[in-house]
Amino acid sequence: MLNLTINGKAVTAPEGSTILEAAKYNHIKIPTLCHLDNIHSIGSCRICVVEVEGARTLQAACITKAVDGMVIETNSERVQKARKVLYELLMSDHNDDCLNCKRNTTCELQELGKMLGVEQSRFEGEQSSSPLDVSVSITRDLSKCVLCRRCITVCNEIQGVGILNAQNRGFETVIGPGMDLPLGSVNCSFCGQCTVVCPVGALKETSSVEKVWAAINDKSKRVVVQVAPAIRVAIGEEFGLPAGTRVTGKLASALSYLGFDDIFDTNWAADLTIIEEGTEFLNRVKNALTGRKSVLPMITSCSPGWIKFIEHTFPDQVAHLSTCKSPHMMMGAVVKSYYAAKLGIRPEDMFVVSIMPCTAKKSEIVRSEMKNNGVPNVDAVLTCRELADMIKEAGIDFVNLPDREFDVPLGMSSGAADIFGITGGVMEAALRTVYELVTGRELPFDKLHVTPIVGLERIKEATIKIENPLEQYSYLDGLEVKVAVTSGLKGARILMEQIARGESPYHFIEVMGCPGGCITGGGQPRSADPEVREKRLKNLYDEDESKTIRKSHENPYIISFYKEFLGEPNSHLAHELLHTHYVKRGKYNEHTTETFVLDVPKPEKRSIRTVKAAEPQEMPETVKVRSREELESVTILNLEAENKRLKRELEDTLETVDILKRVIADYVQQGK
Amino acid sequence: MDSNVLCKCREDSEEQKKYDEIRNIIDLYRGKEGCLIQVLHAAQKIYGYLPLELQRFIADALNIPFSEVSGVVSFYSFFSVKPRGEHTIRVCLGTACYVRGGKKLVEHIQKTLDVELGGTTSDGKFTFEVARCIGACGLAPAIMIDDVVYKQMTPTKLDSLLAKFYERGGEK
Numbered sequence: 001m002l003n004l005t006i007n008g009k010a011v012t013a014p015e016g017s018t019i020l021e022a023a024k025y026n027h028i029k030i031p032t033l034c035h036l037d038n039i040h041s042i043g044s045c046r047i048c049v050v051e052v053e054g055a056r057t058l059q060a061a062c063i064t065k066a067v068d069g070m071v072i073e074t075n076s077e078r079v080q081k082a083r084k085v086l087y088e089l090l091m092s093d094h095n096d097d098c099l100n101c102k103r104n105t106t107c108e109l110q111e112l113g114k115m116l117g118v119e120q121s122r123f124e125g126e127q128s129s130s131p132l133d134v135s136v137s138i139t140r141d142l143s144k145c146v147l148c149r150r151c152i153t154v155c156n157e158i159q160g161v162g163i164l165n166a167q168n169r170g171f172e173t174v175i176g177p178g179m180d181l182p183l184g185s186v187n188c189s190f191c192g193q194c195t196v197v198c199p200v201g202a203l204k205e206t207s208s209v210e211k212v213w214a215a216i217n218d219k220s221k222r223v224v225v226q227v228a229p230a231i232r233v234a235i236g237e238e239f240g241l242p243a244g245t246r247v248t249g250k251l252a253s254a255l256s257y258l259g260f261d262d263i264f265d266t267n268w269a270a271d272l273t274i275i276e277e278g279t280e281f282l283n284r285v286k287n288a289l290t291g292r293k294s295v296l297p298m299i300t301s302c303s304p305g306w307i308k309f310i311e312h313t314f315p316d317q318v319a320h321l322s323t324c325k326s327p328h329m330m331m332g333a334v335v336k337s338y339y340a341a342k343l344g345i346r347p348e349d350m351f352v353v354s355i356m357p358c359t360a361k362k363s364e365i366v367r368s369e370m371k372n373n374g375v376p377n378v379d380a381v382l383t384c385r386e387l388a389d390m391i392k393e394a395g396i397d398f399v400n401l402p403d404r405e406f407d408v409p410l411g412m413s414s415g416a417a418d419i420f421g422i423t424g425g426v427m428e429a430a431l432r433t434v435y436e437l438v439t440g441r442e443l444p445f446d447k448l449h450v451t452p453i454v455g456l457e458r459i460k461e462a463t464i465k466i467e468n469p470l471e472q473y474s475y476l477d478g479l480e481v482k483v484a485v486t487s488g489l490k491g492a493r494i495l496m497e498q499i500a501r502g503e504s505p506y507h508f509i510e511v512m513g514c515p516g517g518c519i520t521g522g523g524q525p526r527s528a529d530p531e532v533r534e535k536r537l538k539n540l541y542d543e544d545e546s547k548t549i550r551k552s553h554e555n556p557y558i559i560s561f562y563k564e565f566l567g568e569p570n571s572h573l574a575h576e577l578l579h580t581h582y583v584k585r586g587k588y589n590e591h592t593t594e595t596f597v598l599d600v601p602k603p604e605k606r607s608i609r610t611v612k613a614a615e616p617q618e619m620p621e622t623v624k625v626r627s628r629e630e631l632e633s634v635t636i637l638n639l640e641a642e643n644k645r646l647k648r649e650l651e652d653t654l655e656t657v658d659i660l661k662r663v664i665a666d667y668v669q670q671g672k
Numbered sequence: 673m674d675s676n677v678l679c680k681c682r683e684d685s686e687e688q689k690k691y692d693e694i695r696n697i698i699d700l701y702r703g704k705e706g707c708l709i710q711v712l713h714a715a716q717k718i719y720g721y722l723p724l725e726l727q728r729f730i731a732d733a734l735n736i737p738f739s740e741v742s743g744v745v746s747f748y749s750f751f752s753v754k755p756r757g758e759h760t761i762r763v764c765l766g767t768a769c770y771v772r773g774g775k776k777l778v779e780h781i782q783k784t785l786d787v788e789l790g791g792t793t794s795d796g797k798f799t800f801e802v803a804r805c806i807g808a809c810g811l812a813p814a815i816m817i818d819d820v821v822y823k824q825m826t827p828t829k830l831d832s833l834l835a836k837f838y839e840r841g842g843e844k
Contacts, residue, residue: 162737168746178742179724179753186738588728588738 005071019050019061023074030074031083031115033090033108034148035062036197037530039158045148046086047112050074058082083116092123093171094200095143101201106526108199109146130174134206135184136596137362138195142174145202151175151194158515160490161309163188175202184597187312187587189489191305191513192359192383192522205359205523206598208380209390215351215379216259222343223351225260226331226410227251229267230357230421230518231384233539237525237532238388239398244535246543249403252411254391255355256404262339265406266354267413269331270420270429272561273302274552276578277324278434279569281508282473289475295319297484297499297506300426302326305360305513305522307582309489314496315584315591320509323579325377327420328354328361329370331410332377333577338565339410347375354381357421357521360513363596369580383523409557415544416552422537423487423517424453424460427510431464431483432551438466438473448550449541456516456533458491459484461506483508488515691729693718698733708734708744712751721752757792757799759837761817766805768812773826777813778802780827785834797837 001012006028013022018041023030034045043060050061053071058079066072073079090109098104130142147166152175155164163177163186177186195203215223236245255263280298287294301307301322310318325333332354336347354361358381364370365378382390391398406412416432419425428450435443443464445451452462461484466476484506486492492511498504514521519536529535549555566574584591697714701707711730716722722745731738745751761781765774778789781800785793792799808814811823815830822833 156737156740162739165737165739165743166747167739167743169748176739178739178746179727587732 002066002068002070004066004069007072007074013066017066019052019059019064019066019070019072020048022066023050023061023072028074030061031112032062033112033146033199034150036150036153040148040150040153040197042149042153045090045146047083047116049079049082049086051076051079080116084118087113087116087118088121088123090146091118091121092125093128094146095127095141096121101144102204102207103144103201107201126171128171128174132600133176133182133184134598134600135182135188135190135363136366136598137190137206137359138183138188138192139204139206140176140183141202141204142176144200145175146200147173147175148199149175150197150199151203154193154197158490159189159191159193159488160493161187161189161191164194182597185589185595187308187585187589189305189309189312189513190360190363190522190596191309191489193514195359195522196520196524196526205383205386206362207386208362208382209386211380212353212382212390215353218351221349221351222261222345223259223353224262224264224335224339225255225353225355226264226266226269226328226335227255227355228328228357228421228518229270229418229540229543230521230524230536231355231387232418232543233421233519233536234357234524235384235388236398237527238385239391241399242535243527243529243532244537244539246539247398248543249405250398250401252406253401253404254396254398257396257401258390258394260353262335262410263404263407264331264335264410265413265417266328266331267417267420268410268555268557269327269334270417271414271552271555271558272330272334272578273324273327273420273426274416274429274433275558275562275569276330276574277301277322278430278437278552280322280324281430281434282438283570285479285481285507286475289479297504297509298322299509299511300430301580302420302426303358303360303511303513303518304364305358306489306492306511308360308363308585309492309513310496311583311585312587312589313493314500315586317496317499318582318584320499321582323575323581325370325578325580326361326364328356328381329364329377329580330578332365332370333372334410334561336375336377337372337577338561347373351380352378354378355384355387356381357384357518357524358514359383359522361523366596367583368594369583372577384521385523385525388525409561412555412557413547414552414555415547415550417555418540418544418547421518421540423456423512423515424450424485424510425517425540426512427453427483427485427508429552430508430510433553435464435466436551437553438469438476440470447545453483453485453510454541456487456537458488458515459486459494461485481508482506483510485510487512487517489513690719691726694726694729695733698730702734708736708741709748712741712745716751721754721756723753723755727753752799755792755796758797759818760799760801761815762801762803762806764804764806764808764812764814764816765802766809766812768809769805769814772812774813776827777815777825777830780830784831798834 002015004011004013004022006023006026011026013025020030030048030050033047035041035048041062043063046060048061049058051073052059098110133140151164156162164175167174167176167178177183192205195205215221232248232251233244233246235251236247237243252263284294284296284298288296297320299320301324304326332352335352336350340347340350361381365376365381370377416429419428431450432443432448450462453460464481466479466481469476482505484495486495495509512518516533519540520533544550552558694715698711701711712722715726715730719726727741727745728738731741745753763774763777785798787793787800790801806814806816808821813825815822815825
């Protein structure tokens with residue numbers, strides 16, 4: 001332990017702590033802005049400066065190691081003044097249109113200003129200007145960027161894609177993809193992790209809220225909503241509930257109160273995905289074992305960020321992807337075919353909204369493959385944060401809502417579907433069904449959890465041996481099915497490089513684009529709880545275990561759906577509606593012309609003043625007189641000012657003439 | 673990493689030769705921490721400037737993100753993403769040169785060479801820039817063409833100097 005003196009009190013702190021950590025350990029709060037615990041510490045914003053005895057300058061607490069015997073002042077007058085000046089300087093080049101900012105009241109910069117007690121802004125100067133960069137998924141508003149570089153760390157170190165980096169220098173510095181390229185035109189996966197860590201309104205999802213309100217208010221549309229599994233353990237946080245609280249029933253209620261016509265559950269489509277993907281996997285294995293053409297390992301395709309990543313980074317390996325659409329796209333396709341026919345409504349008159357923990361899903365729905373008969377499967381994607389905003393806007397008291405069930409038939413799901421939201425969950429759900437289908441026995445794990453692939457590690461693997469299969473699967477007898485699971489694009493890259501080298505030992509791989517899976521997707525609530533991932537994970541597993549039906553193939557509404565509509569898994573109709581193909585994009589989009597840039601016209605400002613001026617009113621006489629007087633006095637003041645200026649100029653000129661005269665005199669003398 | 677897909681513009685062999693040369697240099701540096709700046713220097717020397725395509729080529733060859741390469745290129749004013757002229761004229765606008773007519777030289781060059789500040793003449797002969805004091809205040813107004821300083825410049829002297837560059841490509 002280290003012995004320190006902080007603010008005059010003798011304290012201790014663990015060896016190796018930074019000053020910030022040592023203070024926190026002793027319940028002393030040092031304000032920070034750019035710092036992110038365990039992820040990003042570069043000391044660039046300097047807000048966390050403290051006074052250290054013996055040091056000439058103030059030290060950034062987040063990057064300065066505490067040393068035994070150190071004497072630290074975290075709140076001296078010098079520190080307070082420095083922090084205020086730093087803050088005001090930050091604000092001097094910040095677009096402080098706070099009232100119209102998406103992050104108003106959830107902005108870390110705003111909160112910091114309040115904490116520092118800043119009530120004025122003394123510095124005025126040049127403002128850097130950057131055009132708004134709007135892609136289908138993510139909007140970059142650099143007028144609000146504080147250059148904390150959290151997004152750079154997340155994009156480069158955590159996800160390993162390196163789309164965002166600092167460009168230019170000094171006042172001109174911007175964070176971006178380089179050479180002024182818009183985000184929608186480069187190899188960004190749209191995972192949205194940058195939007196989660198951005199402390200201000202510089203990086204955020206491109207809003208679909210208005211579009212969804214318009215659909216709800218359009219009486220000619222049947223508006224169907226569906227919710228991804230990970231939303232039910234996260235959205236409560238937006239209403240002050242503890243991290244990971246399960247709010248499935250309240251969520252369904254809120255959606256009904258918002259005015260959606262059908263409240264369905266993406267979980268149902270997750271069960272459907274398992275049947276389709278499981279069948280596809282068995283076919284691929286069968287083909288491989290019987291010497292036919294087959295591509296293994298097969299990789300899951302539920303995560304559109306991951307899909308875009310592989311299309312850019314490993315375009316030659318897209319055949320490894322399962323051809324299954326992601327669950328919410330399947331739901332959209334089913335709603336606009338099976339369900340529309342049931343209701344007798346044209347698919348064009350239906351509007352499908354997906355509530356997703358994801359920003360990449362916003363770009364997934366505009367892909368040309370995600371249409372059937374020219375009608376898009378899904379019309380709008382809202383992130384979890386956007387839905388929370390809508391619920392607040394509608395004045396719904398979320399926390400006190402009664403529980404409600406999802407609507408049938410597309411709202412009923414098994415526990416296997418719930419865990420689609422966690423890394424390892426899709427694999428586990430698939431194994432529960434495939435193993436039982438092949439052997440006739442339940443998956444041999446406690447509570448059906450495939451323990452080796454449960455948890456938040458980057459790459460997890462498991463081997464499941466098939467013994468005594470049912471007769472029709474006898475060719476699988478003795479096969480050791482090797483599976484791998486990864487979340488986050490850094491892990492995905494490792495597994496893909498292995499595949500590209502031809503060294504992958506696996507049959508089946510699950511990839512989710514965000515570290516931890518959808519529970520911490522790019523569209524999820526920003527949490528201050530350091531254990532948010534563990535909490536959401538645990539609660540989603542609890543949701544699974546709370547259900548009577550825990551295997552996708554036992555979902556009665558899936559069984560009846562195949563009987564009534566699709567026929568067999570992977571049938572012709574299933575392929576048409578539920579399967580897709582992929583685009584080889586290349587790192588620099590060299591194989592495609594498709595981009596995801598949105599051209600958004602600037603909203604026209606309606607000026608209240610011009611409206612008034614359009615209809616002139618007769619002014620009362622007194623006002624007229626006064627204004628004429630005012631006009632005259634202004635003219636006089638102007639003349640006086642002009643006079644003063646001319647006088648000064650004359651003085652200057654006379655002085656110059658004087659100097660010149662003396663210079664000439666000097667020269668003349670020298671000449672003599 | 674298939675760099676051939678990247679650049680469809682490299683059909684002519686002159687271009688290809690430059691890329692090959694840059695590739696050789698990258699091979700020398702590969703794996704060495706912090707070699708990006710050296711590679712960019714060499715690449716600019718060979719290619720003349722660092723266009724988007726070349727930056728992407730370097731990013732791929734060094735296996736680093738493009739945004740990192742462009743970040744470094746845009747940070748240092750020495751690197752240029754636009755084609756540069758055969759020669760670079762830098763007119764000093766430090767205090768001494770400024771008061772002794774540096775500004776007139778700037779205007780004169782803009783007019784006679786028909787080139788914007790920071791731009792390159794249409795014949796690709798000169799890139800025109802200004803410098804903030806080149807440390808030759810005693811020779812004011814001074815200009816530099818490439819690495820050579822020319823002292824006490826006047827528009828007339830400048831005209832004959834530039835003419836020499838057009839005649840035999842240099843003064844030496």
